[in-house]
Amino acid sequence: MTSSEAGAGGARAADDSPVLSVQNATHQFGSLVAVDDVSITAGRGEFLTLLGESGSGKTTLLRVIAGLERPTQLGGIFIEGQDVSAVPASRRNCTTVFQHYALFPHMSVGQNIEYGLRVRGVSLSERRERAMEALNLVRLPETYDRRVHQLSGGERQRISLARALVTRPAILLLDEPLGALDEKLRVDMQVELLDLHRKLGITFIYVTHSQEEALTMSDRIILMRNGNIVQEGPPTDLFDRPGNRFVADFMGVENLLEGTLEAVSGGRASVRVGDHELGGIWSGGDAPAAGTKVCVAVRAERVRLSNESGEGREDAVNRLPCRAGITIYKGKYVDRTLDTDIGAVKARIWDHEADLADLTSLWWRDDECAVTLMEAEDS
Amino acid sequence: MAITNLSGTRFRLPFWRQLGDWAPTGISIIFGYAVLFILYFPIVMLMILSFSGEPNTGIPGDWTITWYEDVIFADIAKRDGEAYGSNFRVGDPLLLSIMLAFITAVACVIAVLIVGPILPRIKWRGPFLVGFLMPLMIPGIVGGVGLFMWYRLVIHVKMGIWSLVLAHFVWAFPFALLAMLVVASRFDTRLMEAAEDLGAKPWQRFWQIEIPILKPGIYAAGFFGFLLSFNELPFSIFMRSGQDTLPLYLWIQSGAHNTTVPLIFAMSTIVTIGSIGLTFVAIKLAFGGGKNDVK
Numbered sequence: 001m002t003s004s005e006a007g008a009g010g011a012r013a014a015d016d017s018p019v020l021s022v023q024n025a026t027h028q029f030g031s032l033v034a035v036d037d038v039s040i041t042a043g044r045g046e047f048l049t050l051l052g053e054s055g056s057g058k059t060t061l062l063r064v065i066a067g068l069e070r071p072t073q074l075g076g077i078f079i080e081g082q083d084v085s086a087v088p089a090s091r092r093n094c095t096t097v098f099q100h101y102a103l104f105p106h107m108s109v110g111q112n113i114e115y116g117l118r119v120r121g122v123s124l125s126e127r128r129e130r131a132m133e134a135l136n137l138v139r140l141p142e143t144y145d146r147r148v149h150q151l152s153g154g155e156r157q158r159i160s161l162a163r164a165l166v167t168r169p170a171i172l173l174l175d176e177p178l179g180a181l182d183e184k185l186r187v188d189m190q191v192e193l194l195d196l197h198r199k200l201g202i203t204f205i206y207v208t209h210s211q212e213e214a215l216t217m218s219d220r221i222i223l224m225r226n227g228n229i230v231q232e233g234p235p236t237d238l239f240d241r242p243g244n245r246f247v248a249d250f251m252g253v254e255n256l257l258e259g260t261l262e263a264v265s266g267g268r269a270s271v272r273v274g275d276h277e278l279g280g281i282w283s284g285g286d287a288p289a290a291g292t293k294v295c296v297a298v299r300a301e302r303v304r305l306s307n308e309s310g311e312g313r314e315d316a317v318n319r320l321p322c323r324a325g326i327t328i329y330k331g332k333y334v335d336r337t338l339d340t341d342i343g344a345v346k347a348r349i350w351d352h353e354a355d356l357a358d359l360t361s362l363w364w365r366d367d368e369c370a371v372t373l374m375e376a377e378d379s
Numbered sequence: 380m381a382i383t384n385l386s387g388t389r390f391r392l393p394f395w396r397q398l399g400d401w402a403p404t405g406i407s408i409i410f411g412y413a414v415l416f417i418l419y420f421p422i423v424m425l426m427i428l429s430f431s432g433e434p435n436t437g438i439p440g441d442w443t444i445t446w447y448e449d450v451i452f453a454d455i456a457k458r459d460g461e462a463y464g465s466n467f468r469v470g471d472p473l474l475l476s477i478m479l480a481f482i483t484a485v486a487c488v489i490a491v492l493i494v495g496p497i498l499p500r501i502k503w504r505g506p507f508l509v510g511f512l513m514p515l516m517i518p519g520i521v522g523g524v525g526l527f528m529w530y531r532l533v534i535h536v537k538m539g540i541w542s543l544v545l546a547h548f549v550w551a552f553p554f555a556l557l558a559m560l561v562v563a564s565r566f567d568t569r570l571m572e573a574a575e576d577l578g579a580k581p582w583q584r585f586w587q588i589e590i591p592i593l594k595p596g597i598y599a600a601g602f603f604g605f606l607l608s609f610n611e612l613p614f615s616i617f618m619r620s621g622q623d624t625l626p627l628y629l630w631i632q633s634g635a636h637n638t639t640v641p642l643i644f645a646m647s648t649i650v651t652i653g654s655i656g657l658t659f660v661a662i663k664l665a666f667g668g669g670k671n672d673v674k
Binding site for chain 1 (some may be wrong): 567569570572573574575576577578579580583587588591592594
């Protein structure tokens with residue numbers, strides 16, 4: 001998966017060799033395996049996201065790349081083709097933006113940003129010039145002489161970004177950089193980060209637990225769980241074609257119905273759920289034998305309401321008779337819970353005209369629904 | 380106590396009902412002033428008497444600076460080989476005490492820099508903390524006798540300057556460590572990681588990140604080392620040989636010669652004012668420009 005898919009990212013250099021390659025990294029804390037024999041690569045200028053819940057090993061993997069964690073076992077780490085397995089963090093051509101900012105409290109904003117240049121022996125005048133450049137990049141040019149404690153959380157994060165960028169690393173590592181910011185600021189910063197990425201063409205490796213952040217920004221997402229990679233691919237892959245039930249659940253699919261696989265043909269799977277025959281696009285990789293337990297994953301916004309019986313219709317494959325349950329008003333949309341004979345199904349209605357008071361059944365298109373594996377027993 | 384009722388008119392409780400409200404506060408205030416008086420009266424009185432003509436009577440008056448002249452000039456006279464009216468010679472003890480205090484301060488700073496940053500981060504720090512801070516709770520005389528036995532009979536250290544330095548260090552180290560721990564336990568080690576990530580080598584991280592952030596603790600440790608050594612008496616009693624520290628000299632003089640008591644008053648006043656001055660300088664150094672540094 002080193003080729004760069006068309007995604008949110010922008011310009012790419014012609015050089016196709018990966019800027020980062022981690023081979024068979026394992027890291028243990030005592031008996032806990034935080035990263036379990038994981039290999040990843042990142043292309044030049046790629047925006048790669050390590051996504052996962054807390055404890056999935058994503059931050060540990062990032063720290064292994066940065067050199068702040070010495071892996072228990074390692075095939076090799078290559079940055080720009082050079083093996084850096086034995087190179088300390090201070091001499092690796094990558095810098096980190098920490099969630100907790102980690103700005104030096106005894107230095108001014110300017111001194112913080114210049115620190116990476118200072119330890120490299122860059123002259124005072126050049127340091128100042130490049131710090132101002134970096135400050136302009138994060139749009140805080142007037143803060144050069146300020147003290148760190150005078151800045152707001154959002155400003156501190158931008159300063160920490162400027163500090164990491166000023167040494168012009170090959171790879172920028174971002175460890176949940178927006179985690180401590182409030183909702184609105186987070187959305188603004190997402191746009192700003194994307195903008196920076198486009199402008200600088202540096203490879204970004206971004207750690208987050210938020211699927212929304214991952215979808216918005218990434219060229220490619222690596223979803224991790226318990227130290228392993230569960231699925232990797234462009235955002236649309238993970239969003240629409242989850243490789244198993246865990247991925248579907250993590251990516252926020254509201255309706256996950258368990259059934260028995262009947263057949264997979266031409267990329268379409270048919271599944272028996274209770275007394276119903278449901279169909280969708282097969283997303284679980286190599287198709288297992290008929291009779292295997294599988295999962296039908298359908299998003300609430302794909303579920304449509306109907307008050308016709310629907311007999312004889314073309315799309316009747318995914319039609320379930322239902323009764324209305326709880327309705328929750330959410331402002332922009334309405335969430336309805338509908339009781340069917342195979343359990344509750346959630347529907348999200350954005351368009352008031354599509355909402356029905358006297359509904360009798362619900363349905364969804366089979367190309368807007370994924371059929372995938374149940375979770376691996378122990379992944 | 381004035382109470383405002385709903386209609387807004389104010390009325391007062393009779394004074395005996397108010398008694399319960401202010402009596403506890405009153406007792407606290409009187410007690411507080413009493414403590415302050417007991418603490419500072421002797422010191423203030425000593426200062427006043429040091430300027431009085433007949434200090435041994437305990438009655439101030441007949442103002443003079445002759446005792447100060449005696450303290451200062453007796454020593455100069457001694458150096459010039461002249462006989463002077465008093466045999467109170469404070470120069471050598473003062474020099475020795477300043478030197479001891481300085482060495483103790485430097486030793487405390489170095490020791491505390493080695494132990495302080497690590498101690499808050501080791502897993503089983505409890506026993507270490509107790510071990511390091513225990514000397515605080517051992518009476519000086521007991522500690523002095525113990526060290527004396529140990530140095531003389533077991534490891535055969537010769538009594539002299541170095542035995543005094545060792546004893547003063549043992550005495551001052553726990554205080555210095557405590558002062559350092561206040562700062563070190565709040566030190567965010569993630570800053571060291573950030574510095575490493577930005578390319579700083581170990582010694583750069585130490586000088587440019589750790590030392591500046593721990594600066595208040597370093598100053599405080601040095602300051603405690605200096606003052607505690609400078610004022611130390613019980614250990615010094617057992618550790619001296621021939622040479623007297625200033626507190627020791629004052630203590631001996633106050634017991635031996637009636638005529639030197641006025642000089643002790645003058646000397647004590649000088650030492651007290653010097654100590655207070657030093658304290659202010661130390662606090663200013665440690666925390667003066669530091670307000671901006673606090674995160």
